[in-house]
Amino acid sequence: MESVTSPAITELRKTPLNALHRRLGAKMVNFGGWDMPVEYPSSGGLIAEHKAVRSSVGVFDVSHMGDIRIRSGKVPGGALAAVQHISMNDASLLAIGQAHYSAMLYPEGTFVDDVIVHRLGPDDYLVVINAGTREKDISWVRQNTREFDCMVEDLSDTYTQLAIQGPRALDVVQKLTDANFTGIKNYWFTHGTVCGLKNTLIARTGYTGEDGFEIYVPGDRATSEAVWAKVIEAGREFGIVPCGLGARNTLRLEAKMALYGHEISDKINVWEAGLDRYCKMEKGDFIGRAALERAKAAGLTRTLVGLEMVDRGIARDEYRVCNEAGQPVGVVTSGSPSPTLSKNIALAYVPPALSAIGTSLFVEIRAQKCKARVVPTPFYKRAKKAAAPQGTKPD
Amino acid sequence: MAYPPQYRYTKEHEWIDVKGDVATIGITDYAQHELGDVVFVELPKVGAKTATGKSFGTVESVKAVSEIYAPAAGEVLEANSVLQNKPETINTDPHGAAWLIKIKLANPAEISGLMNAAAYEAFIADKAKETSA
Numbered sequence: 001m002e003s004v005t006s007p008a009i010t011e012l013r014k015t016p017l018n019a020l021h022r023r024l025g026a027k028m029v030n031f032g033g034w035d036m037p038v039e040y041p042s043s044g045g046l047i048a049e050h051k052a053v054r055s056s057v058g059v060f061d062v063s064h065m066g067d068i069r070i071r072s073g074k075v076p077g078g079a080l081a082a083v084q085h086i087s088m089n090d091a092s093l094l095a096i097g098q099a100h101y102s103a104m105l106y107p108e109g110t111f112v113d114d115v116i117v118h119r120l121g122p123d124d125y126l127v128v129i130n131a132g133t134r135e136k137d138i139s140w141v142r143q144n145t146r147e148f149d150c151m152v153e154d155l156s157d158t159y160t161q162l163a164i165q166g167p168r169a170l171d172v173v174q175k176l177t178d179a180n181f182t183g184i185k186n187y188w189f190t191h192g193t194v195c196g197l198k199n200t201l202i203a204r205t206g207y208t209g210e211d212g213f214e215i216y217v218p219g220d221r222a223t224s225e226a227v228w229a230k231v232i233e234a235g236r237e238f239g240i241v242p243c244g245l246g247a248r249n250t251l252r253l254e255a256k257m258a259l260y261g262h263e264i265s266d267k268i269n270v271w272e273a274g275l276d277r278y279c280k281m282e283k284g285d286f287i288g289r290a291a292l293e294r295a296k297a298a299g300l301t302r303t304l305v306g307l308e309m310v311d312r313g314i315a316r317d318e319y320r321v322c323n324e325a326g327q328p329v330g331v332v333t334s335g336s337p338s339p340t341l342s343k344n345i346a347l348a349y350v351p352p353a354l355s356a357i358g359t360s361l362f363v364e365i366r367a368q369k370c371k372a373r374v375v376p377t378p379f380y381k382r383a384k385k386a387a388a389p390q391g392t393k394p395d
Numbered sequence: 396m397a398y399p400p401q402y403r404y405t406k407e408h409e410w411i412d413v414k415g416d417v418a419t420i421g422i423t424d425y426a427q428h429e430l431g432d433v434v435f436v437e438l439p440k441v442g443a444k445t446a447t448g449k450s451f452g453t454v455e456s457v458k459a460v461s462e463i464y465a466p467a468a469g470e471v472l473e474a475n476s477v478l479q480n481k482p483e484t485i486n487t488d489p490h491g492a493a494w495l496i497k498i499k500l501a502n503p504a505e506i507s508g509l510m511n512a513a514a515y516e517a518f519i520a521d522k523a524k525e526t527s528a
Contacts, residue, residue, distance in 0.1 A: 027431070038458065039431055046457050047432045246431070246458050314435055314455055337434045337457050366437075366453070 015063035016160050016224040024242060032132025034064045036245050043241035050247040050339040053208050054380075057166035058243035059231050062207075063219065064131035066156035068141055072123030078149030079123045086144050086287060087117060087127075088270065090280035094119040099187045099203060101278050104140060105288030109269040109295055113137050113260055116205060118189060126155075126201075130260045144287060160224035164231060165212030165251075167382075168238040173213045175234040177202065186211070195230045197223070207248060209255025210382055253334050254380035256306065256347065262317060262333040263304060263347055269295050272349065274304045302330065302349040306377035307361065311370035315346035315363040322362040322369055329354060332363060338379060345379050346372070396424040399490055403466070403506055404515035410490065411466040413506050418467060421494040422454065422485065425519045430456040433485040438474035438495055445469050445498055447505060452495060454485065467505055469498030 012035035021028065026037035039046040043058075052058045072078035083091040089102035096119050104112040113133045118126040129137040138154050145152055164172055170181060179192025179202055189203035197217055206212035217227050232240060249259070258264045263273055270279045270292055281289060309315060315335035323329045335346030346363065354361060357376055362369040402410040408426035412419045427433065435455035445451045445465035452463045474496050477484060484493040500506075510518060 027429075041428070041431075045432050250457060312435075314460075316460060339457070 013064070015061055016219050016221045017061045017063065017228060019221070020225050020228060021061065021242075026242070026244060029245070031064070031245055032130075034131055036064060037061065037242070039244040039246045040242045043243065046244070046246040046250070047339045049241055049243040050250050052239060052241045053166045053210055053212075053243060053247065053251055054340055055167070056238050057164065057168040057172055057235055057240045058247065059228070059235065059240060060163040060165065060243045060245075060248055061160070061228075062163045062214065062248075063160045063224070065161055066129040066131065066134040066137060066154070067159055067161075067216070068127040068129060068138060069120075069153040069155050070125045070127065070141070070145065071151045071153070073149035073151060075149050076123050079125055082145040082148035082150040082152075083117060083125050083127070084283065084286060085148065086141060087115065088279040088286060088288065089117065090283040091117055091119070091125065092283065096121055097184075097188055097190060099189055099205060101187075103264070103270070103275065103278065104137065105270065105286070105292075106266060107287055107291060108266075109271075109288040109291035110266045111260065111264040111268060111270075111273075112140050112266070114258055114264055114275075116203075118201075118203065120201075129156075133260055158219050159216040160219045160227070161214055161216055162227065162231060163206050163208075163212060163214045164235075164240075165206045165208040165243075166210050168235075168240075169210070169212040171238060172231065172235040172240060173202065173215070176230060195227050197227070207257055208251035209257070209378065209380055210251070249334075250336050250339055253336055253345065253347065254338050254340055254378065256378035259334060268349075271295055271300055272302055272304065300352050303352050303355045304333070305348055305350055305355045306375045306379055307332075307335075307346040307348050307363070307372040308375045308379075309344035309346070309363065309370060309372050310360075311372075313363070313365040313368070313370040314344045315348070315365065315370075315372065319346075320364040321348050321350055321372075322364060323354060324360060324362070326362070326369060328364075329361070335363075340380050345375075347377075350374075396490065398423070398512040398516055400512045402490070403509035403511060404518075405464065405466045405509060406518065407464045408519075409464060409466050411506065411509065412494075413500065413503065416500045416503050417472065417497060418469065418500050418506070419494045419497050420466060422463060422489055423515070423519075424489050425522075426461075427486050427489045427493075430454060430459070430461060430485075432457055433482045436478040436482045436485065436495070438478070439471050441471050441473060443471045445471065445496075454482075463495065465498075466509060467498070468501040470501070471496050471498055473497040 021037040026040045029038040087102040099118040103114040116128045177192040177194045194200040201216040319332040321330035330350035332348045338345045359374040408423045438452045450462040451465045
């Protein structure tokens with residue numbers, strides 16, 4: 001047996017919880033230069049972690065994510081103008097306490113990174129970026145905001161970021177804080193005392209397709225470990241388990257959330273990735289807009305689709321996709337067994353003519369062409385809360 | 396989990412149990428633990444030939460594909476059909492019910508070059524030290 005995953009390289013970066021993960025017996029992997037837990041045998045492994053998040057609650061160390069704060073200088077509006085210039089969603093629509101999914105683009109309309117933009121205050125934004133693209137993103141933001149009256153601060157190593165995810169995440173987080181979550185819907189955030197830490201950012205965000213929260217606490221080891229322990233303790237009655245990047249990946253794939261370097265990259269544009277709804281062409285100019293206008297006029301040559309394997313076999317990242325005649329027409333960007341659906345699923349780029357739901361395609365798995373079909377996405381969508389009893393007004 | 400003393404082991408974490416000129420082959424407890432939840436197994440057909448050190452099948456966990464290398468040359472007599480519907484047996488009983496294939500050995504003498512259980516346990520103990528360092 002020999003693993004196909006890449007060997008570890010030296011000098012991996014570590015989050016403040018690294019020693020704790022090792023004490024818990026987590027299997028560690030190199031993720032974008034970071035030494036991160038991929039699964040915890042003590043949690044029952046990847047599938048058990050995945051199912052815990054879908055059915056109850058799990059906790060992830062996501063401190064490897066980066067954080068960039070952008071604040072206005074002397075003149076109000078400088079930060080907003082900068083954020084509008086470097087990201088594709090319309091940050092002018094954000095209320096204080098609200099966040100949204102967005103992306104930073106190259107002039108070509110392709111991805112520097114996908115991000116979550118939080119509006120902390122009137123002239124204060126927090127942009128959460130991916131781990132593997134941290135340095136690139138920070139220098140990109142610095143370079144491209146110079147002409148604006150704003151201050152850019154890299155807070156990536158300031159915070160330990162924990163993601164508490166699942167239908168019982170609210171119950172767990174509410175036990176740890178005095179913050180009131182009435183009105184804190186998905187992609188809104190608040191500040192509160194968490195485990196005695198005042199003014200902690202608590203965002204109703206995540207990367208799992210479930211309800212959940214991401215909390216940002218001081219990034220020293222003692223605080224980080226203490227908060228982790230309290231989360232576990234608070235979650236015990238709900239069966240909380242530590243979850244690794246393995247479950248994070250299968251959860252996000254089922255929910256069709258993009259992963260940088262897979263569904264999105266410097267070679268793929270917004271329209272191809274199907275992220276149109278987060279790209280506000282009417283908001284005014286921003287980096288990448290002109291190229292996206294041209295790309296729209298030219299039409300798509302490939303588009304992201306969901307595949308479900310019909311034949312036995314698991315489609316994996318970078319496997320080729322072929323048409324019925326056996327000719328290569330596309331490529332898998334992410335593929336895995338789906339623990340929730342008990343099917344083998346994948347995301348793939350294919351020509352638009354082969355993207356209709358129900359289209360038969362073939363994934364080349366070790367020289368064999370295995371049948372797959374295009375299916376609706378997301379593969380998994382969480383059930384809406386139970387319908388209101390009859391006679392009451394739905395909210 | 397104990398490593399059966401009558402088996403022989405490879406550095407790629409396969410085991411082989413030889414009885415006369417017939418050998419049963421599987422992957423070790425260490426291997427299944429490294430893989431995590433096994434969700435898919437692909438094995439050769441009866442009559443296929445195995446070549447020493449060459450891949451004869453794959454075992455897939457949720458996150459990775461792993462090739463399985465033949466500890467010895469021979470001809471496949473049987474592939475474990477249980478694993479098609481219950482691949483997770485590899486996680487629960489890697490040294491028993493989750494055997495992969497039985498082969499007729501081409502050269503039974505080549506088995507003597509493999510590790511015994513004590514040597515294999517020392518080998519994986521060293522690996523564990525490497526990864527925790």
